[in-house]
Amino acid sequence: MGIDSDIDNRTKIDSFKRILNASSRVTGFTGAGISTESGIADYRSKGGIWDRFQPVYFDEFLSDPAKRLLYWQRKVELWDGIKNAQPNSGHYFFKRLHDSGKLFGLITQNIDGLHEKSGIPKDKLVNIHGTNLEVICLQCGRLTDAHEVFDSLDLSVGVPLCAICGGLLKPNTISFGQELNPADIERATGFLNCELMIAAGSTLVVHPAASFPMIAKHNGAKLAIITLSETPLDSYADFVFNMKLGEFVKLIGT
Numbered sequence: 001m002g003i004d005s006d007i008d009n010r011t012k013i014d015s016f017k018r019i020l021n022a023s024s025r026v027t028g029f030t031g032a033g034i035s036t037e038s039g040i041a042d043y044r045s046k047g048g049i050w051d052r053f054q055p056v057y058f059d060e061f062l063s064d065p066a067k068r069l070l071y072w073q074r075k076v077e078l079w080d081g082i083k084n085a086q087p088n089s090g091h092y093f094f095k096r097l098h099d100s101g102k103l104f105g106l107i108t109q110n111i112d113g114l115h116e117k118s119g120i121p122k123d124k125l126v127n128i129h130g131t132n133l134e135v136i137c138l139q140c141g142r143l144t145d146a147h148e149v150f151d152s153l154d155l156s157v158g159v160p161l162c163a164i165c166g167g168l169l170k171p172n173t174i175s176f177g178q179e180l181n182p183a184d185i186e187r188a189t190g191f192l193n194c195e196l197m198i199a200a201g202s203t204l205v206v207h208p209a210a211s212f213p214m215i216a217k218h219n220g221a222k223l224a225i226i227t228l229s230e231t232p233l234d235s236y237a238d239f240v241f242n243m244k245l246g247e248f249v250k251l252i253g254t
């Protein structure tokens with residue numbers, strides 16, 4: 001980074017901070033980029049799990065016992081990383097916004113549970129693609145802590161079933177070919193009535209979630225995009241910072 005762009009960034013950072021200080025309803029929108037700093041691979045990227053393997057689609061999970069087993073085997077492969085991952089400075093940036101009473105809501109595309117682990121309460125958080133920290137029964141809807149299921153899991157005797165109704169259990173994440181939860185979309189949409197939206201670590205290409213920042217703009221919010229790569233919404237944003245959220249947090253010094 002040259003001296004000119006340093007000065008440029010400094011000016012942008014200062015005006016961002018003025019907007020942030022003046023906003024009492026800030027909504028966050030986060031994607032995989034904010035978790036890579038916690039060692040969680042961007043699973044859709046090259047070399048990620050869905051690049052190496054064919055995904056198991058939701059209807060295959062329901063209808064094909066072999067695919068169901070394969071799905072669980074992959075989740076077991078991912079679980080150790082998810083179980084041990086810790087939030088980073090980007091997650092704590094949003095937690096501090098919550099602590100200062102500014103955070104209106106936080107919508108994430110991530111399924112790693114790191115926002116929960118940072119201490120964001122459930123009523124402020126929408127996991128639009130679900131979370132790996134929970135397991136759901138597809139029949140009765142009962143939610144179980146994922147630790148409980150994975151700790152007693154033995155796939156050699158078959159995939160786990162609901163202790164209450166015998167239905168199929170599945171980590172509570174949205175699979176390929178599976179509809180997003182309408183209640184989650186509704187809660188997320190409510191959070192778009194904000195004064196400032198901070199979209200971080202998302203390439204803003206996976207819809208419908210990627211349209212959320214635009215809806216917030218239409219509702220009168222300022223939009224800040226913080227991500228390494230360009231996004232289709234950059235030209236609509238009030239601020240674009242092409243950097244990791246961790247780096248941004250250091251620059252704004254909160």
Ligand SMILES: [Zn+2]
Pocket residue numbers: 137138139140141142162163164165166167
């Ligand atoms: Zn059940």
